[in-house]
Amino acid sequence: MGTVGYAKPSGDSEVGSSRNRRGRWVTTASSANRTLPNLLYLHSVIMEMMRMYPVGPLLVPHESSEEFRVGRYRAPRGTMLLINLFAIQNDPKYWPDVLKFKSERFEGKEGVRDGYKMMPFGLTRRGCPAEKLALCTIGLTLGSLIRCFEWN
Numbered sequence: 001m002g003t004v005g006y007a008k009p010s011g012d013s014e015v016g017s018s019r020n021r022r023g024r025w026v027t028t029a030s031s032a033n034r035t036l037p038n039l040l041y042l043h044s045v046i047m048e049m050m051r052m053y054p055v056g057p058l059l060v061p062h063e064s065s066e067e068f069r070v071g072r073y074r075a076p077r078g079t080m081l082l083i084n085l086f087a088i089q090n091d092p093k094y095w096p097d098v099l100k101f102k103s104e105r106f107e108g109k110e111g112v113r114d115g116y117k118m119m120p121f122g123l124t125r126r127g128c129p130a131e132k133l134a135l136c137t138i139g140l141t142l143g144s145l146i147r148c149f150e151w152n
């Protein structure tokens with residue numbers, strides 16, 4: 001599996017895990033906090049995964065508290081608003097080689113927002129308050145799986 005091969009870090013104490021006295025992998029919060037922010041390739045892989053397969057493809061339904069306009073459409077107060085996030089994040093207009101898993105597109109863009117074309121956690125006031133926790137948990141889980149098992 002090429003991608004996993006690249007994502008696999010070197011060194012025995014990566015991805016928040018290290019070996020105990022019996023040689024088994026164990027994960028500690030302190031080693032996770034220390035190493036995860038440095039695993040930029042892993043982060044790019046996670047972002048590309050969330051681009052192609054967003055957990056909430058239509059985000060969460062919202063309801064307008066007052067009348068509003070989007071382009072030439074007028075929506076009265078109380079309209080249910082669904083954002084087609086899957087369509088936005090898989091739109092070839094914004095994403096070259098849209099069907100290809102290319103984690104490189106997120107390299108060097110950690111913490112940078114590029115308009116509204118990528119928003120797996122929603123945005124602004126009603127955006128997911130656990131974005132950091134979720135990214136950390138996914139990184140730790142995926143990183144540990146890559147680190148602790150041999151993948152073919």
Ligand code: HEM
Binds near residue numbers: 060120128
């Ligand atoms: C991969 C993991 C997760 C994804 C992709 C995700 C995504 C989202 C999305 C898209 C929304 C709606 C944003 C919007 O309305 O525009 C949301 C809201 C929310 N999420 Fe998450 N979430 C994740 C994990 C979590 C976790 C682990 C927690 C709690 C520990 C959490 C707590 C919440 C809460 C409380 C809201 C409602 C915020 C509000 O309405 O003000 N999420 N999340």
